[in-house]
Every structure is written in structure tokens, then in C-alpha cells.
Amino acid sequence: MRRAILVFALAAPLIVIALWRLSPGAAISVLALSHALLLYPTLRPNVQWLGPVVTNFHTEGRELWLTIDDGPTGDTLALLDLLERRKAKATFFVKGKLALENPGLIREMVARGHSVANHSQTHPSGSFWCLGPRRIAGEIDACNAELATITGIEPQWFRAPVGMKNPFVHPILDRRGMTLIGWSGRGFDATMSNAEGVLRRLMPHIYPGAVIVLHQGREWSLRVIERVIAEMQDRGYEFVIPDQSRLKTKR
């Protein structure tokens, strides 16, 4: 699919030139379509047209994967206490720059049985979707290097800032043996402080094997995360970290 989209996008200008004299309207339509075919899977998280995006995992039980983005921030230790109290395991998708400033928090995440993964070095959320291959590779490599130095483990999972990935992202990940992790559902807690509202948005996407994304570092983060965990546990779910072999791109 990725190859077909790229070939069409590259061929589109030639088709437009060839069509222009015959039918300007058709030529403009081809141009618009080629842009849409690139922009839609880039800007829309979890669309698989450009390559696989993990959205759930195989499970025989009532298990969920909790992923927490944007740390390590000042609430990390309290968050780790919360997870311990709730007997929940999580994967932290962290920013390399913050990891460099707070290596002790990264070590603490791992020591308490959680896993740490790559959420880029500087989290360029407004521009990641339009960065070129060198900048994208640099963002991924720098974060991996920080985390490998701190934990001794090379991360194998990457989550793009705000979930946007352009056609360069998958080839870069493939060469590093890394996997792009999306989600089954998000509650928009990065900007929404109301825990009940977050839950309402999440619930339609919850099923055994679902991947939940929440955020740390907001004033309301602990409150929202605890509310979500409590609700899921009331429904009989437990929070686990699936291994690579259980990850799936389609439900």
C-alpha cells in the first residue's frame, strides 16, 4: 500500500501535465487525490496505509495495555506509587530530552516492573508529520541512545508525537527493527481534565487486548489515570505489558 501511494504521488505531476490540455478539472482532481492519499494516513493516527501500526494485542483473558506518554515529568514518582497500589503495569513512551534531564525517573520506571519506549527526542508535535527523513531518524536515534544509556536496553517500540507518521517513518523504523505503536482508544486526556469525559470517550474502544493511551505531566493526570484504572479493574480487566509476539495491527 505504501509503495502504491508513493508511486501515485510521484507520478501525479506527470499525469496532471498530460491531462491539463484535455481536462483541467480532471487534472486538478488527480493532484488533489494524490495529496489526500498522502495526508490522510499521515495525519490520521492508526491508519495502516503507510505501514503497520499496532492497535491491540492477542490475549486469552481480560487484559489491557496501558501506555502513558510524555514523561518523565514531575508526577512520575507519585504515578509509580499509584500503579503499584493498583497493581497495574504500564509502558511509558518518554521524551529523550526529559529522560536525559531525569535519568533516575527512567531507572525507577524499569525497577518497578514497567517498560520504557521511544516517544522521540524533542516531541515536535506540530511539525513531526512534515519532517524529512534525517530529522525523523535523528529524533528516534537520539531518544533510543538516551534510553539505552540509562537502562541498558535498546527500545523496540516507537510512538510518534500525536500519532502522526509520514511516509519516512516506517522505513526508518524497519531498518532499526522497531515497531510503531498506536492505540485502540484515547480519551483526549492531554487536553481534557474531566476524568468522566475521558472515560466516556475511551469506553467504546475498550475490549480484551485493547491499547489505551493516557498522558502524564498535566495537573489532572494522576486523577484521570487513577479513575480510568479503577473503572477498568471494576470491569474485571488487568493491566499487562504484552510482549512483541502478541502485538496486532487489526482486531
Ligand SMILES: [Zn+2]
Ligand atoms: Zn506525546
